[in-house]
Structure formats: structure tokens, C-alpha cells
Amino acid sequence: MDFNKKVLLSKANTASFRDPNGFIFQQDGDIFRYISPLYKEKYFSFTESGFYEKLFQKNYLIHHELLTSDFADGSLIIKPKKIPFISYPYEWSFSQLKDAALLTLNIFRTALEHNLILKDASAYNIQFLEGRPIFIDTLSFDNYIIGQPWIAYKQFCQHFIFPLAAASYIDIRMVQLLKVFIDGIPIEMAKNFLPFKAFLRFGVELHLILHSLFLQKANRKKIRQNQNRKMLKNSLFGLIDSLENTVINLKTNKQPTTWEKYYEEHHTDEYRTAKKELVIEYLQGVGGNNIWDLGSNDGFFSRIAASLNKDVISFDSDPNCVENNYLRVKKNSEKNILPLLMDFTNPSSSIGWANSERRSLSERGPVDTILALALIHHLAIANNIPLEMISNFFGSNCKWLIIEFVPKSDPKVKELLRFREDIFPNYDINNFEKIFIMNFEIIKKNNIGNTDRILYFLKKR
DSSP states (O other), rough: OOHHHHHHHEEEEEETTOOOTTTEHHHHHHEEEEOHHHHHHHHHHHHHHHHHHHHHHHHOOOEEEEEOOOTTTTOEEEEEOOSOOOOOOGGGGGHHHHHHHHHHHHHHHHHHHTEEOOOOGGGGGEEETTTEEEEETOOEEOOOOOTTTTTHHHHHHHIIHHHHHHHHHHHHHGGGGGGOTTTTHHHHHHHHHSOOHHHHHHHHHHHHHHHHHHHHHOHHHHHHHTTTTTOOHHHHHHHHHHHHHHHHHOOOOOOOOOOTTTHHSSHHHHHHHHHHHHHHHHHHHHSSSSSETTTTTTHHHHHHHHHHTTTEEESOOOOOHHHHHHHHHHHTTTTTEEEEOOOTTTTOOBBSGOOBBBTTTGGOOEEEEEESSSSSHIIIIISSOOHHHHHHHHHEEEEEEEEOOOTTTTTTHHHTTTTTTOTTTSSSHHHHHHHHTTTTTEEEEOOOOOOEEEEEEEEEE
16 A cells, blocks of 8 residues: 555544654545654564563454555554444543553553553543553653653553542533543542542542642742652552552442433333344344444344344443443443434534534444434423424434434333423424435334334435
């Protein structure tokens, strides 16, 4: 494959601009990483030492291959394994962020064992592949210098310790603060909102961080002296152990939610079985293997799709549902399901520098098939989103759509309308079909069991 350096610079991924040693780019559907001449010597040093291979063997680092390059300046191109869907920390469950933190520490420990240091502890260096976290930044390592402190310590706390502590001691939804603070929760904020018992639980680690706040009030000379304080290698191993214990001991603060046991408590086995049979029938007729399951709850239908060799992103707005879904993926080693937290009345938008550093959900699509089961009444009735807008959203994000229409005669819709005025005269089956056929062709439709609910199998026009 031929590469033109000037062209590559124009293709640089907007999420990798902060690294002076290289950048990610895409060409002909494949992902590549450009490595600048500044990092070339280190790259070969790490390769020849067996460090990268060690990370590959442990499934810590994304696999890559070195491609030949004829750049005169000595820069390199490597081809990492492609991640099917890029997710962000603010879309993860508590345990996903926790596992990402533990992986980061394991990688740091492995690096130290090879006389290297992890210079970057960003949560964005982690992705989820085949049900488990994996590190994707090949250039995050440097040679260890005796007495060198861990410069990424503060970053690790802001990206992992503080969000996890907030989720553990305050509310599981606090992880989503990372959507606002994409460089991690600031130390000053964590100090103000974390309860005193969290300080006691963190012990030495948090004490050191809080001590740094005190140092900020001192003169710059004292701050420089503190930053230049040398740290023995054994102390770094001790720091890793302490941080690891802190992360492991943090437990999710799950409050009961409406949707956590939705199918178990609100629907009959007959309804669920009839719906399952129809979903299987429809899924067997779709093209492509990629599916977004919107409002997936505990992932029941995501697993049905996965059993048909589909790759499923299992979205839900309930953090408890996503947490339970991920723990099941982890327990059963389910490789083709990725649970993520997403509110489809406010899906992830483009954020970061120039609103292009972290991509919106739609920019990470489209997908072959969308499953929208027992969702439309929540969008249209509970959140006042017009059917036209819902149809257009689906039409711009998928080729195939399996959607469940829940009419006003359904007990769940009656419950939504119980304490509010019915301002939805156009919410009926005829208007639904009239609007959706503007974007889709109706392939099949069936009543679900003995209910008034109808499942539709639609194809993009």
C-alpha cells in the first residue's frame, strides 16, 4: 500500500492530534498509525526487547503490524487491529471504567518490569474489544529514568479514581461527568464533592493529591521542588499496588431504577416468547452483521442477535441495566456484545477541541440494523419527540430497522399519559406507517402475541 506523507497529514484522526510522536489515520477502510522519526528508535527498542510482544500475549495492547515505509525522514507506519466501534469513558458502566483503570495499572506494572514507564494514563487510551478492555496507544511508553516520578499519576486520578469514587460514594451516574470534563474530573472539584469517608478510604493516594492542592498556594519555587522530588522504582510499584487496591475496593452505589427488572416484572412470558420468535425471524432477513440495540435493558434481545453471529452494541439509558449487562458479558466471555450507556433523547454529541475530538454517535455510524424494541412510546409520548424526527433519525443511521410500535391502548402508554394531558393526536398506527414509509419500506409486520403491540421489519428506501 502506498502512502503520501502530505496526504496522511490531511487524514489525521482528530482524536490523536495531541501526540507529537504520531497520529492515527484511515485509508481504504483500514486504520493505520503514523510514527514520527522522534519515536522511531524507541519503537524498535521496545519491539526488540519483547515488550510489545509481552503486551500482546497478555491481551493488554491492540495487535499491530509494522508496514514498510520509504519516507526519507525515517518515519514509520504500523497497522493496528481495527476496533469495530469506538466508545468513550462517559458511555461506560461503572465496572467498565473500573476494568479500564485496572488494565492501565497492569500495563504500567509491565512497563516498569521492562524498565519503561507509562507516560499517559488517559481513559481514552482504552477501548473494548470482544468483551474486554484493551489499550490502543502504542506510543504511550518511554524509557524509565532512575528516580523518575510517574508524571501520569494526576491524570490517572482524574480519569479513573475520581469518577469511580464519585460513582461509588454519591451516584452511579457521576461517571458521566467525564462528558463535561473530557480531561478528567479536576482535583479541586473532587475535593469539594467527595464525602470525608472517601478521603479515609483512599488513604495515602488521595492524601498526596490533596497535599498538592496545598502546594498550589505556595510559591512557584516550592512547587518546582516538589515536582522534582525523585521516586525510587520500588516506590512506583508500591504506588501501583495502592492504586490497584483503591480501585478494586470501590463498589458501585446502585440505587433501584425503573428499568432494571423491566422484562421480569412488567411483561408475561408469552409476550416475551412471541417477541423473541419474531425478532429471530426478522434478524435472519437483514443484511450485514452490525446491530445497535437501542433501549436494550438487560441485553436479552442483544443476546438473541449475538447468537445469530451479529456484532451488537447494546445501548441503554439506565446505568444499572448497562452495569448488569456488562457484568454478564464479562462473566460469560461474550465477545460480540458491547453494553454502553446512551440516552437517545440526548445521544453523545461531538465534543472536545473544535467539536471534533470525540465523535457523535451518528458520526460513528451508520449501522446495518437498528433494534428499537419498546422504545418509540418513550421517545414520542414521554419526551415529546415527533414521529417525523424519530423516523429521520433511524433513516440516517441504519439500513434495516426492527421497531416495535406500542399504541395508546397499551397499559404502558396509558401509564405514561396518566398524569399528563394527551397532546399526541397523531400518535397512532396509521400515522406511524404514513411517516415511516417516507424513509423505509415495510417488509413485514406482526402483532406480538395477544397484545396490541406490532413489530415491524423495515428496509431503508
